[in-house]
Amino acid sequence: MGRIPHWLAPVLIYFLTIPSLSGAVTDKTVYPVGVFEGIPREIGVENGSLVGRFADIYRCVFDRVEGNFQFIEMPLARILFQLEKGELAIGLPLVQTADRDQYADFGGRLFQTEYVYLFLEQYPPLRQVSGLRYAFVRRFIGNQFLQGDNASAVMVAEWKQAVDMVKLGRADVVVLPAVLIDHLMAGYEKPFYVRTAAWVDLSLYVSHRFGAERLAPEFRRAIRDCESYDDRE
Numbered sequence: 001m002g003r004i005p006h007w008l009a010p011v012l013i014y015f016l017t018i019p020s021l022s023g024a025v026t027d028k029t030v031y032p033v034g035v036f037e038g039i040p041r042e043i044g045v046e047n048g049s050l051v052g053r054f055a056d057i058y059r060c061v062f063d064r065v066e067g068n069f070q071f072i073e074m075p076l077a078r079i080l081f082q083l084e085k086g087e088l089a090i091g092l093p094l095v096q097t098a099d100r101d102q103y104a105d106f107g108g109r110l111f112q113t114e115y116v117y118l119f120l121e122q123y124p125p126l127r128q129v130s131g132l133r134y135a136f137v138r139r140f141i142g143n144q145f146l147q148g149d150n151a152s153a154v155m156v157a158e159w160k161q162a163v164d165m166v167k168l169g170r171a172d173v174v175v176l177p178a179v180l181i182d183h184l185m186a187g188y189e190k191p192f193y194v195r196t197a198a199w200v201d202l203s204l205y206v207s208h209r210f211g212a213e214r215l216a217p218e219f220r221r222a223i224r225d226c227e228s229y230d231d232r233e
Contacts, residue, residue, distance in 0.1 A: 029067065029068060030068050030069075030070050031067045031068060031069050031070065031089040031090065031210070031215070032070050032072060032082075032087070032088050032089055032090075033069050033070060033071045033072065033088065033089060033090040033091070033092065034072055034073075034074050034078070034079035034082060034083070034088045034090070034091040034092070035050070035071050035072065035073050035074070035079075035092060036073075036074075036075075036076055036079065036091075036092070036093060036094075037073035037074055037075060038075070038137075038158050038159055038160070039052070039159070039177070039179075039180060040052060041053060041179075041183060042054050042093075042177075042179055042180075043055060043058070043092070043093060044073060045071045045072065045073050048070070048071060049071070050062075050071055053179075054093060054111075054202075057110060057111060057226055058092060058093075058110075058204075060222075060225070060226035061107075061110065061204070061219065061222045061223055061225075061226050062222075063222075064218075064221070064222035064225060064226070065215070065218045065219055065222050066218075067215070069089075069090070075137070075138070075157060075158075076137055076138065076139050076140060077137075077138040077139040077157075079091040079094075080100065080139050083100075083103060083104045083205055083207045084103040084104070084207070084209075085209070086207050086208075086209025086210050088207055088210070089206065089207055089210040089215065090204055090205065090206055090207070090215070090219075091104070091204060091205050091207075092203070092204035092205075093110075093202045093203070093204065094106075094202070094203065094204060094205050095141060095200045095201060095202060095203075096201065096203070097141055100205055103207065103208055103209070104205035104206055104207045104208055105205065105206045105208065105216040105219075105220075106203060106204075106205055107203040107204045107205070107206065107216075107219045107220055107223045108201075108203055108220055108223050108224065108227075109201035109202075109203055109223075109227060110201075110202060110203040110204070110223050110226065110227055111201075111202055111227070112199050112200065112201055112202065113177055113178070113179060113199070113200060113202050114177070114178040114179075114196060114197075114198075114199050114200075115145065115175060115176065115177055115178065115196075115197040115198050115199075115200055116175075116176065116177075116178045116181065116194050116195060116196055116197055117145070117173050117174070117175060117194065117195045117196075117197050118163070118166065118173065118174040118175075118176060118181060118185075118192060118193070118194055119166065119172060119173045119174070119192070119193050120166060120167070120190065120191070120192050120193070121172070121193075122191075122193060123193070125147075126147040126148055126173065126195070127147040127148055128148065129147075129148045130148050130149040130150050131148070131149070131150045131151070131152075132146075132147070132148050132151050132152075132172045132173055133151075133152050133153075133154050133170075133171040133172045133173070134146050134151060134152070134153050134154065134171065134172070134173045134174070134175055135153075135154040135155075135156060135161075135162040135163075135165045135166060135170075135171035135173070135174050135175075136153070136154075136155065136156075136162055136174065136175045136176060137155065137156060137157065137158060137159060137161075137162060138155045138156070138157065140155075140175070141200075142155075142175040144198075145175045145197045145198065154170065154171045159174075159176055159180055159184060160184060162174045162176065163176075163184045163185070167188075175197055178194070178196075181194060203223060204219065204223075206219055
């Protein structure tokens with residue numbers, strides 16, 4: 001084999017180094033992931049990793065998608081705002097709504113959880129009660145569960161605040177995930193009542209503006225692999 005002409009060497013070096021340079025850029029890409037704060041028993045972040053009862057199934061998903069994912073706890077409203085602005089790549093745990101579909105891709109059902117009504121008076125069916133005030137966190141889908149004539153919404157920053165609003169008589173009903181009841185009502189010695197509002201599909205959203213062309217299909221495949229039909233125990 002003859003020697004490579006001196007003028008060709010730089011060209012070969014350029015093409016041989018393209019893959020390694022491309023890989024280096026990919027490896028350094030950080031994908032910020034917003035994790036709904038305030039429900040630490042179910043999902044949270046410690047030392048950069050997911051923890052809580054939902055953590056295993058979400059880890060199953062992220063283990064199947066290549067990327068440097070940075071988990072950050074934040075309020076629901078901030079997660080949705082930053083998903084829309086493209087400042088977050090992913091938000092979780094989230095349910096699907098038509099509004100969210102406008103700026104992010106839903107991953108498909110990963111598992112289900114129960115949303116409930118919590119109240120302190122023994123009401124008849126809520127649809128028969130007029131003027132009830134429903135409390136829930138901002139940008140939660142609580143508006144879908146308002147019942148009765150002249151119902152209104154009281155929106156707060158945290159689930160504990162929503163429960164406190166009912167305890168203080170500033171709201172009548174809380175709409176919230178059932179898994180939070182025992183934690184938020186711990187130590188409350190008076191009667192309280194819980195009724196099912198709906199069973200909902202929980203998963204994650206991938207922001208359109210962050211480059212969902214690769215991430216969204218990969219997450220959908222991973223979610224199909226990890227899907228569970230039961231609430232996390």
